[in-house]
Amino acid sequence: MASHESTSQVREAKREAERDRNRALQRVSDMCANGQRQLVLRFLIANMRHNPALAKIHLWQLDVAMFHVGRYKALKTVRRMRETIGDKSNVTDGVASLGWALAGREESVRMSTWLFLLLLREDLVRFEPPDGFPYAMLYGRDGDKGDDGGNMA
Known part of the structure; x- marks a missing residue:
């Protein structure tokens, strides 16, 4: 029991x-x-x-x-x-x-x-490349975030 x-x-x-x-x-x-x-x-x-x-x-x-x-x-x-x-x-x-x-x-x-x-x-955080960032073109023109919002995900 x-x-x-x-x-x-x-x-x-x-x-x-x-x-x-x-x-x-x-x-x-x-x-x-x-x-x-x-x-x-x-x-x-x-x-x-x-x-x-x-x-x-x-x-x-x-x-x-x-x-x-x-x-x-x-x-x-x-x-x-x-x-x-x-x-x-x-x-x-x-x-x-x-x-x-x-x-x-x-x-x-x-x-x-x-x-x-x-x-x-x-999309609550973004990577925004600083001015002069050498690889800014990977994120859009002249450092713009492009269509993906800057996310590398």
Whole structure:
């Protein structure tokens, strides 16, 4: 009987953790809809201290909540991040989570690169060559950004 009760408790704890993650993702979506995207990471990191279940939010889920993209596009961005940094971990793109991306100083390049790639993909940041940049013609005439908005992505 005790074994059955402990199994039920484990299942309920997992369901509660999933509900917590879903509530956090909904809050992220609401924040972005209200023009508060810049507060998302602060919100998540602060709440991860009190609720470690949030560390298991997958990066692709966060991307979907923030930018309303499809799962394929979100997973592609995770894959691109991992290729960019030469990630050799055994974590798959679909399982890569906030906790994985923020595991430590060495691993913080994961989060930084992922965020930068999101900014590029969503055209929220641009590379604008300075005056006299020798390769300005690669970005359009006389340093103009050209049709691609200056993105090299």
